[in-house]
Amino acid sequence: MRDLAVVRTVADLRRAVGEFRAAGRTIGMIPTMGALHAGHTSLVQGALDHGDVPVASIFVNPTQFGPNEDFAAYPRDEAGDFAKLEAAGCRIAYAPGVGEMYPSPQLTTATVADLTDGLCGPFRPGHFQGVATVVCKLLMMAIPDRGYFGEKDYQQLQVLKRMARDFAMPIEIVGMPTVREPDGLAMSSRNRYLSPGERKTASAMYRELTALAANVRDGHTPCAKAAAESAQALLAAGFDKVEYLDVVDAESLAPIERVAGPARIAAAARLGRTRLIDNVAV
Ligand SMILES: Nc1ncnc2c1ncn2[C@@H]1O[C@H](COP(=O)(O)OP(=O)(O)OP(=O)(O)O)[C@@H](O)[C@H]1O
Numbered sequence: 414m415r416d417l418a419v420v421r422t423v424a425d426l427r428r429a430v431g432e433f434r435a436a437g438r439t440i441g442m443i444p445t446m447g448a449l450h451a452g453h454t455s456l457v458q459g460a461l462d463h464g465d466v467p468v469a470s471i472f473v474n475p476t477q478f479g480p481n482e483d484f485a486a487y488p489r490d491e492a493g494d495f496a497k498l499e500a501a502g503c504r505i506a507y508a509p510g511v512g513e514m515y516p517s518p519q520l521t522t523a524t525v526a527d528l529t530d531g532l533c534g535p536f537r538p539g540h541f542q543g544v545a546t547v548v549c550k551l552l553m554m555a556i557p558d559r560g561y562f563g564e565k566d567y568q569q570l571q572v573l574k575r576m577a578r579d580f581a582m583p584i585e586i587v588g589m590p591t592v593r594e595p596d597g598l599a600m601s602s603r604n605r606y607l608s609p610g611e612r613k614t615a616s617a618m619y620r621e622l623t624a625l626a627a628n629v630r631d632g633h634t635p636c637a638k639a640a641a642e643s644a645q646a647l648l649a650a651g652f653d654k655v656e657y658l659d660v661v662d663a664e665s666l667a668p669i670e671r672v673a674g675p676a677r678i679a680a681a682a683r684l685g686r687t688r689l690i691d692n693v694a695v
């Protein structure tokens with residue numbers, strides 16, 4: 414095992430990053446909320462493959478949770494996370510407390526327009542502003558060469574790419590493929606909320622999304638009607654509620670009626686108390 418330095422303050426993070434920079438190394442940051450799984454460690458591997466020193470952050474960011482969401486219940490396992498990061502080859506774990514991230518009321522926020530109008534946006538008011546603001550802060554704290562994010566949170570990835578571009582950040586936002594369970598379910602910290610029965614049902618999400626992608630790929634099939642049928646199929650499989658299931662342009666995230674270029678199919682659905690999201694390329 415290699416050495417993992419655990420730091421909890423901005424000053425210690427900058428010192429640790431500075432030592433690698435002084436040795437001529439580039440830095441790859443992996444922001445997370447902890448409860449790590451193979452999806453997260455694939456981002457560490459992505460940084461290693463780029464030749465970057467992986468720096469992961471673990472911070473359950475209160476400002477991206479709505480009042481009725483699972484902030485308090487969100488899984489936390491710091492010791493387990495450090496062991497997984499070290500085994501994956503991560504060199505710095507930044508695990509600040511809320512007081513270090515928000516030492517004074519946050520009067521300045523990052524808001525990304527348009528890209529947050531659809532998909533998860535209307536169902537999680539304020540969520541993407543919380544995400545963009547905390548990621549902006551994390552990136553400014555470490556100033557990495559690259560930030561690594563999963564395609565599992567596809568809308569978040571597009572929002573962060575746009576934020577980095579609009580703010581002329583000297584940081585590349587790198588999207589990494591979704592890591593899945595053998596039955597196709599996207600790995601997620603929230604999967605542990607699922608009962609054994611719900612866990613079986615959950616695999617229908619990826620199955621329906623990939624079937625819909627195959628269906629609309631020809632460019633002739635009307636997307637909205639086909640997507641509505643897929644949403645019905647999710648309910649028939651046992652999902653309790655489909656918040657959205659949309660075919661969108663892969664970059665602007667605007668809904669499309671016929672596939673004519675790079676597109677994405679994204680969905681959020683509830684299964685018991687768990688909200689699952691997933692997406693696939695068309
Ligand atoms: N299955 C996955 N494959 C690839 N990347 C992933 C996967 N799951 C999460 N990530 C990425 O890891 C980073 C941290 O995500 P986060 O800590 O929220 O994990 P999560 O498992 O998505 O949790 P949640 O249940 O909150 O959605 C994000 O960039 C996210 O897109």
Ligand SMILES: CC(C)(CO)[C@@H](O)C(=O)[O-]
Binds near residue numbers: 446474544547569
């Ligand atoms: C990017 C992130 C770590 C910001 O809190 C979070 O939204 C997540 O885990 O995807």
Ligand code: BAL
Binds near residue numbers: 477569
């Ligand atoms: N994975 C995105 C973080 C969240 O759901 O709040």
